[in-house]
Amino acid sequence: MIRLTDFLPVPEPSSTKLKFHMRAGNGGGEAWDLLVDDDPEWLNMSRWRAVNANNNMGDARYLLAWAQYYPYGPNYFIFGGFFRVTPVMPAVIDGLGYDLKLQNLHAEYIKRLIIKLDKPLGRQVYLRRYETVQEQLAPEVYELAPDTKLGTFPGYQNTRLRHHELQRIVANDEPSWKDALSSVKGVYVITDLSDGRLYVGSASGEANGLWQRWSGYAQLSNLTGGNRELESIRRELGDAHIVGNFQYSILEIFDPKTKAETILARESFWKQALHTRRPHGLNAN
Known part of the structure; x- marks a missing residue:
C-alpha cells in the first residue's frame, strides 16, 4: 500500500x-x-x-x-x-x-x-x-492513470464526449467504451457547441457499430467523416474548430442484426425531429 x-x-x-x-x-x-x-x-x-x-x-x-x-x-x-x-x-x-x-x-x-x-x-x-x-x-x-481519466462507459443514454475525449478513448482502445460501442449500431448526434447546430448521423452498416464510425471521427485525418456540411466547416474554420467545439452523443441504439434500412429510417426521423437539415442544422439531406 x-x-x-x-x-x-x-x-x-x-x-x-x-x-x-x-x-x-x-x-x-x-x-x-x-x-x-x-x-x-x-x-x-x-x-x-x-x-x-x-x-x-x-x-x-x-x-x-x-x-x-x-x-x-x-x-x-x-x-x-x-x-x-x-x-x-x-x-x-x-x-x-x-x-x-x-x-x-x-x-x-x-x-x-x-x-x-x-x-x-x-x-x-x-x-x-x-x-x-x-x-x-x-x-x-x-x-x-497514464492519461486523464474519463471513467468507465457511463451508458448509452449518458454518453456526451468532446472531441479530445473521443480521441483519447479511441487511441487507448478504452475497453469498456470499445466493448459497448462495438456491440451496437445506432443513430448519433454531433453538436457544434459554438453555435448549437446539430448533425445527425448513423452507424448502420459498420461491422463494429458505433465504435467503428466514431473511430473515424477521432482521426485528425478524417474529422468530418466525409460529410459535406462538416467538411465545409473544416475548410472555413479549420481542424481546431472541430476539435475544440464538437460534442458526440447517442440518440438511439440497435441490435447489430438490425437491417440498415430500419436504422436509416430512424436517422431520417431524428433529422426531422431535431430540425438538423439546412438551414437550421448541419445535415445536407
Missing part, C-alpha cells in the same frame, strides 16, 4: 487541508463531472466559505482538492489540484470566500491520481488536515 501523504508531499503540512467533494449543492451535478469538464463550478466548490466553520479552510494556506470518482465507488476520489488559499477580504460568509491559485506542485497528477479511503464519507463536502488525514481516513494510492 502506498500512503497518500507519502506520494503527495506538501511544503507546509501543518498549513494544508484536503477537501473531498462529492457533488455540488442545489442539484449542481457530480463533482467529478464538473472537474473533468473544467467547469468553473468545480473551482467554486472549493472556494465556498460556509456558515459552519468546520467546513472552511480556517488557517490553511494550501488545499489539496478531490472529487469523488463515482465510476469506482463512493470511497474513491480523484485528484483535482494543489492550490494556494487566500481568504477574500472583507470576509464573505455563505459565498465564494476564498481565492484559489493552482500550483505547479503535483499538477501532473490532476485527473489521473485516484485514491481509496477506508470507508465512504457521509457528507457532501468533507475536510481533513493533511497532518491527520492518514490516521483518520487511511487514504491509499489506488491508481495512477
